[in-house]
Amino acid sequence: MQQLKKSSASLSTPPIVMTRHVLCRIMSTVAALPAETGGILLGPIGSDDVTGYFFDTTAQCTSVTYSPNHVLLRQKMKEEWLPYGIDFKGFVHSHPGTSAWLSGGDLTYIRRLLEINTDMNVFIAPIVIPRQFRIRPIVVLREQPDRPRETVLRIV
Numbered sequence: 001m002q003q004l005k006k007s008s009a010s011l012s013t014p015p016i017v018m019t020r021h022v023l024c025r026i027m028s029t030v031a032a033l034p035a036e037t038g039g040i041l042l043g044p045i046g047s048d049d050v051t052g053y054f055f056d057t058t059a060q061c062t063s064v065t066y067s068p069n070h071v072l073l074r075q076k077m078k079e080e081w082l083p084y085g086i087d088f089k090g091f092v093h094s095h096p097g098t099s100a101w102l103s104g105g106d107l108t109y110i111r112r113l114l115e116i117n118t119d120m121n122v123f124i125a126p127i128v129i130p131r132q133f134r135i136r137p138i139v140v141l142r143e144q145p146d147r148p149r150e151t152v153l154r155i156v
Helices: 002-011 020-032 071-082 104-116
Strands: 016-018 038-044 051-054 085-096 120-123 127-129 134-136 136-140 144-150 154-155
Touching: 020 038, 020 051, 020 085, 020 104, 020 134, 020 154, 038 144, 051 071, 104 120, 104 127, 104 136, 104 144, 120 154
Parallel strands: 016 154, 085 127
Antiparallel strands: 038 051, 038 085, 120 136, 127 134, 136 144
């Protein structure tokens, strides 16, 4: 009975479904550079699939913080992505050392974005550890914005 409970709990956390092309682009940008860098995750309206990625070269980054260029990203969203059926799914960014979990600042930012984007039920927020060249798949659910969840990364 205990195993059944564990299994059903893991089913409530959706996987991150991402194209191989997006994963390769993340690994060749965010994972190949010193922390902290990142980019926006994109995909078709009405789906949580990640089929697009934009590396945010104009973000404000220090060795311990990544702040997206929200003005540029909002403009690109309005002019280049939404008119073609592409919507915001989340952000990927890197952390220094081996810390592969969302920080308090990350969660505050995600909560604000969930408040603004009322159509989003899942915020996709993988963390990249450049030092280990690895990605940790994390999602935040609208119903529990203070409880990030590790999930499965499905490459399609």
